[in-house]
Every structure is written in structure tokens, then in C-alpha cells.
Amino acid sequence: MTISFIGGGAMCEAILKGILVAKGATPDEITIAEPRKIRRNELSKKYGVITTASNLNAVSNNADIIVLAVKPQVVSFVLNEIDKSISTRQLLLSIVAGVKLDTLTKSTSHASVIRVMPNTPAQIGSGVSVWTASNSVSDKQKEMVVSLLQPLGIEIYVENETLIDMSTALSASGPAYVFAFTESLIDAGIHIGMSIELSTELAIHTVLGSAKMLKETGIHPAELRNLVTSPGGTTEAALIKLEAGGLRSTLIQAVEAAYQRALQLGNL
Numbered sequence: 061m062t063i064s065f066i067g068g069g070a071m072c073e074a075i076l077k078g079i080l081v082a083k084g085a086t087p088d089e090i091t092i093a094e095p096r097k098i099r100r101n102e103l104s105k106k107y108g109v110i111t112t113a114s115n116l117n118a119v120s121n122n123a124d125i126i127v128l129a130v131k132p133q134v135v136s137f138v139l140n141e142i143d144k145s146i147s148t149r150q151l152l153l154s155i156v157a158g159v160k161l162d163t164l165t166k167s168t169s170h171a172s173v174i175r176v177m178p179n180t181p182a183q184i185g186s187g188v189s190v191w192t193a194s195n196s197v198s199d200k201q202k203e204m205v206v207s208l209l210q211p212l213g214i215e216i217y218v219e220n221e222t223l224i225d226m227s228t229a230l231s232a233s234g235p236a237y238v239f240a241f242t243e244s245l246i247d248a249g250i251h252i253g254m255s256i257e258l259s260t261e262l263a264i265h266t267v268l269g270s271a272k273m274l275k276e277t278g279i280h281p282a283e284l285r286n287l288v289t290s291p292g293g294t295t296e297a298a299l300i301k302l303e304a305g306g307l308r309s310t311l312i313q314a315v316e317a318a319y320q321r322a323l324q325l326g327n328l
């Protein structure tokens with residue numbers, strides 16, 4: 061499978077790592093178009109992939125999949141540039157937040173478009189990719205998308221495109237919420253007198269173990285929380301503070317803000 065990325069930033073690299081680790085494609089089957097020379101050199105040196113400054117070169121090499129991995133603000137400019145060079149057999153796959161299938165198909169003369177909302181744990185094969193497809197995408201192309209996404213973690217196909225914008229707010233931005241939570245837990249350990257090393261180790265393994273427990277037991281988080289909360293105990297004392305600080309409502313408002321921002325980005 062040959063793949064061309066337009067935009068060699070953070071998300072491109074996360075997907076690239078996932079593909080290479082899983083041997084979904086070899087480095088010589090991957091081309092990355094990226095404007096910054098330093099970044100191009102970094103990517104080619106680190107991963108052995110082909111890099112180019114020209115988006116047109118990356119598209120006209122006839123790669124099976126063209127991955128649009130630029131910021132929403134430059135999408136229309138990039139689409140104008142590559143539009144005429146995309147062949148009908150090529151699949152255009154966008155990971156750009158907010159930009160709708162309808163916008164992607166109307167602003168190109170290309171009908172086969174996929175929207176994917178991945179997240180950065182893709183680089184270690186533990187990502188979540190939520191995706192949808194325009195009507196013209198063939199079953200064979202859908203199979204190709206699944207084989208691209210599966211090595212990156214779990215992939216979930218959705219019929220309703222709105223769920224892609226919702227996933228942007230929950231699972232695509234989600235690792236940042238978990239990192240912020242973990243960072244705070246580390247700070248808390250230091251605050252009560254632990255070394256940074258011990259606090260970091262304990263915080264990471266607590267988040268990891270709790271996520272694994274949720275996944276492996278299938279028990280609702282509220283029930284698992286109850287199991288570690290005895291009346292008058294230490295966990296209860298902490299949870300009272302978390303509720304008073306508005307953890308739950310703040311998180312709900314944060315995800316809502318991210319969702320609204322995803323919708324706005326689609327209108328730029």
C-alpha cells in the first residue's frame with residue numbers, strides 16, 4: 061500500500077510510526093509533503109521515508125491513499141493546489157478536524173473521500189480512530205482504510221458524520237485531558253512530599269492500571285469508583301474535594317467547548 065501525507069506534523073508522525081511498527085507499509089512506500097526543510101530532513105532521517113516540499117509531487121506519484129494532515133486553516137488552499145492532480149483511483153483521507161465530507165468532495169473534483177479522527181496513542185498501536193466515508197468509496201477502498209487503521213489501535217466506522225466532530229472533542233483531544241490529569245496527580249504527589257520520580261511512576265501506573273481494569277472487567281466506572289470508596293475513608297475525603305472543585309462538570313464543559321470548536325473549524 062502506498063501512502064502520501066500532505067503535512068508532516070505531529071499527527072502525521074503518530075500515524076507514520078504506527079504504520080511502520082505494524083509493517084502496514086515500508087518506508088519507501090510512504091511520501092510526506094512538508095513545507096519546512098528541517099522537518100523534512102528529520103522525518104526522512106528518522107524513518108527513511110520519502111519527503112518533498114511539493115504537495116503536487118506527493119499526489120502525482122499515484123499513491124493509493126492521500127492523507128490530508130494539515131491544520132483546518134490551510135485546507136482550502138491545499139485542496140485548490142492538489143485538486144486537479146488527484147486521480148480517480150486514489151483515495152483522499154482527511155484527518156482534519158471539523159472539515160466535512162461535503163466540503164472535501166465539493167472543493168475537489170474527487171468523490172471518494174474518507175474522514176478519520178485518530179488520536180496520538182496511534183503511534184504505539186493504542187489509538188482510537190473513528191471514521192466515515194462518502195457514498196462513492198468502494199468496499200475495496202473501505203477494506204484498505206481498515207487495514208491502514210487497524211495497526212494504529214481500534215477503528216470504529218460510523219455512518220453519521222456528526223459523530224466524527226464529537227469524537228474530535230472526546231477521543232482526539234482526549235489524550236491531552238488524560239495527560240493534564242496525570243500531570244496534576246504527579247504535582248500532587250510532589251506537593252505532599254514525594255520525589256518527582258516516585259510520584260511520576262505511581263501516577264502513570266495508576267492511570268494505566270485503572271484504564272486496563274475498566275477495559276478488562278467491563279464494569280461501569282461509577283461502580284469501580286464505589287468499590288474503592290469506603291465511608292469516612294481517604295478516597296472519600298479526596299472525592300469530596302474533586303466534586304467541590306467541579307471535576308465532572310468542568311470536564312463535560314471542556315468536551316462541549318472542544319466540540320463547538322470542531323464545528324467552528326469546519327466553517328473556516
Ligand SMILES: NC(=O)c1ccc[n+]([C@@H]2O[C@H](COP(=O)([O-])OP(=O)(O)OC[C@H]3O[C@@H](n4cnc5c(N)ncnc54)[C@H](OP(=O)(O)O)[C@@H]3O)[C@@H](O)[C@H]2O)c1
Nearest residue numbers: 067068069070071072096129130131132155156157178232
Ligand atoms: N494532534 C492531534 O492529536 C490530532 C488528532 C486528530 C486529528 N488531528 C488533525 O490533524 C491535522 C494535523 O494536526 P497536527 O497536530 O499534526 O498539526 P501540526 O503538527 O501543525 O501539523 C501540520 C503540518 O502541516 C504543515 N503544513 C502547513 N501548511 C502546509 C501546506 N500548505 N502544505 C503542506 N503542509 C503544510 C505544517 O508545517 P509547518 O510546521 O511549517 O507549518 C505542519 O508540519 C489537523 O487538521 C488536526 O485537526 C490532530
